Amino acid sequence: MISLVRKSTKYLIIETYDLAAMEDYLITSLKAFKDNIYTVSAKTNEDYTVIYITDDINKPSVISEESPVYMLPQDLDHILCRIVNEKNNHLIKSLKLAPRLLIFRYFGNISKIIYSILKDYEGEIRDLKETFFNLDLPSSVITFTDKPLINNLGLDDLCEKCIVIGHPTKGLYRNLKVNALRYLNEGLENKNWYEVEIRIYDIYNAYHLHYRRLMHVLENLELGLVLGESWSKDYAVLLMSVGVYSIRFFTLYEPKHIKKILLGLEISSDNTRICDYDVYHGRKKISWIDFAQNRKEVRTDVAKRCREELFKMLSPSSIEYMKNIEKEIMKSRE
Incomplete structure (x- = not known):
């Protein structure tokens, strides 16, 4: 749920007999993206490989912000296999791994x-x-x-x-x-982990879909650690029980920050309220009213604003994933 350590992209130094031919092969055949290392670093993660080419590997490979490098969204072994299988290893004089x-x-x-x-x-x-x-x-x-x-x-x-x-x-x-x-x-130092309880309510019982949306956000924003999950019942109306799915959650963020994010999940793209995500810290329930900007705002108004802020934090692929689940939720109500 919260990742604390990962590796950067892989870096490879290629000494080549022909700088122009090597660059042409990387860009034309392997579809590498060429730019300076400062720009490239912002576009990569641990699944990428960055290549620096030189005509003399014994020269110090201390590059500047403007030195060209080549980024590929592939593993290092895959790239080297392609070079060999496509009979282009004649371009390579020697190789060296840069520190990761x-x-x-x-x-x-x-x-x-x-x-x-x-x-x-x-x-x-x-x-x-x-x-x-x-x-x-x-x-x-x-x-x-x-x-x-x-x-x-x-x-x-x-x-x-x-x-x-x-x-x-x-x-x-x-x-x-x-x-x-x-x-x-x-x-x-004096900052502690917060233990919060997240309760999911849905009178249409699409709990598995709301759970998927919730977990996707918790994982992609790396908000904390799930400690446990359980079913229970709540009595929202006298003598009428409502199913509740509860998640115990450890986080370093203020509980109000978690509530604000989850308010953005309570509505769909067309502002239909599709569920409730209640957040408790200790015995205190954090109210949506704490996020209202004036007395005229209703819960849906607040949720709409929180949804806009949430979607700014998510990647385009995550937003598409969330909207697809919302479509499933609406179908389950038909």
């Missing part, structure tokens, strides 16, 4: 997280951009962001500080994942 960044998502005091990691590993704090542009760096690099790791992250999304550690990246990545919560909690 490890990205740690933080909350709170980043300095405390950095020093907590440095207690476990010998390393040094460096400027991110100076480190990022050095493709010859032999060490592992840990970078930090306060953005959800499911997103593509450019240099502007990362903290100015990074840690350089002389430890194999594979083992470091595994250990970081194991100890991620410990490091994260070091930085929280």
Whole structure:
């Protein structure tokens, strides 16, 4: 539900006999996107490969913001297989892997997280951009962001500080994942996790569809951790029970922030109210009225505004996914 560590894109340095021919092959045959590394980094995630080509791999591969690189939405092994199978390996003189960044998502005091990691590993704090542009760096690099790791992250999304550690990246990545919560909690200082309960209500009983929408948002915005789920009953009207699906949720966000997001899920594209998502912190129910801008606004008005804000946080593919589920919800009412 909340990812704390992931790898950056893969970086490959290709020494070629013919720079022009190599570039033409990458762009024409492999459909690579060419731009500077600053722009490319903002368009990639761990599923991408970025290639830098040179005519002399022994020269320092310290590039600038304007140095051209080539981005492909494919794994490194897939790219190399294509080069060999398409009989273009004659263009390649030698290959070298550039360091792959490890990205740690933080909350709170980043300095405390950095020093907590440095207690476990010998390393040094460096400027991110100076480190990022050095493709010859032999060490592992840990970078930090306060953005959800499911997103593509450019240099502007990362903290100015990074840690350089002389430890194999594979083992470091595994250990970081194991100890991620410990490091994260070091930085929280007096901030605590919030335990909230999310209750789903729908008189048409399309709970499985509302659950899918809810989980999609919780996962894609990386809002926290699900601790448990259960069915129960609520008595909204005297002697009339209503089914309720409850989710216990741990989050570092204020419960009101969670409620505001879920209000945006209570209506469909045509402003039809399709369910209720009640949020409780302790025994207190957070009211939609807290988000009304004036006394004339009704719940649907507030939900419409919250939906617009929510959709700005989601990717186009997530928005399409949500709208498709909403169509299923409306069909279930027919």
